[in-house]
Amino acid sequence: MSGLDPVTGEWLEAQGFAIHNPTVWLEALTHGSFNGAGPGGASDYQRLEFLGDRVLGLAVASWLFRAGDGPEGKLSQRLNALVSGSTCARIARVIGLPEHIRLGKQARDDGGADSDNILGDVMEALIGACFIEQGFDAAQAIIYRLWAQELEGDVGKAKHPKSALQEWAAGNRRAGPVYEVVDRSGPDHAARFTVRVSIRNVGSAEATATSKSEAEKLAAKAFLERFG
Template identity: 45%
Template sequence: MKLSAELRAFAGRIGHEFNRPELLVRALTHGSFSSETRPDNQRLEFLGDRVLGLVMAEAMLAADRAATEGQLAPRFNALVRKETCADVAREADLGAVLKLGRSEMMSGGRRKQALLGDAMEAVIAAVYLDGGFEAAREVILRLWGKRIETVEADARDAKTSLQEWAQARGLQPPRYAEIAREGPDHAPEFTIEARLDSGEAASARATSKRAAEQAAAKALLDRLEGRK
């Protein structure tokens, strides 16, 4: 099997030349596009999640040899969570090469956080199976880049930090409201708005209300702190 020009370009963006191109094709095949002759990427996603976790655990230990388990855990979670995987996927323009069924494509599947995050994990597994652990490690560390260095800020509980920011300025605690819900019941996406009584607000989307609230709080906090 030979990769198409767009898949070769994508492989170049992630920094791996595939000896078994069929692995990349499978990693980029969503269940809505799969068939008997073209399996989906779910099994690869399962494996890629574990490979990513091991690479990040090693990176955390190497980056801070004095950190306790309690300090490392939130940093680790921030680096491997679906939202981060989706952000990395967007930077690599993974959505442009993701194979989706018509209905999923029509509903904006190429931009959906859950689909992008899952596919990114599947791509990691494809690199691992094609080139081994070191190849996967190199790709992950390259793609995650400065996120590893700045993870301490990302690992903060954003809702707590936003509440502390508001209280320090005599404001009421932030309010969170669901402003949209999209997708099927088994895979919903929630859009949550975080708002202060001063009128400042920001919204974010995620596959759970909790994650969307955290993301909205972080977006609002980043905006507020950026004005200092």
């Protein structure tokens, strides 16, 4: 197995990653398609990605908990957005990760270096490698620096009320919301719909609007305001 490329080593250190064992960082940057990856050769990033995903989740959850007093549903909504593959991939591009991923020729030709899935996984693998090399505090500090714009911004805040309610139900281990039209009034050209949304063993909320979809949206919003 070849050693860590000096240019990649300098890049890692510029991002704040301290390299003690180059093999760990090689593993974090190696895709399964890379020549020599697998049995008898270099390990790919999957195990480190598994670890880094948990480190990232704990660090972001801790930040969100300390940053405000939002209810669990809203915290889960933001957490899911902040640790999503697309967010990880976006940060990976910002720091210039794509050119340092070790990919097989076919995977690279197929655009693997710009794949959200691969970039997101490798970003998490780097966090896992940082945890192994430097411990949780160092990994958390790097996460807070790299994720600063997302943490301070609106990622995960703005969401359609129906989607937010669906995620709230899942996050609280509840059955999915059920919507039903409980009243329709007025002529066709000026109809008004009243919709009730309910979640079993939690409660219900109603809203009225000039369309069924708008009434559902307002009902979901009312439910979250009441129970979220």
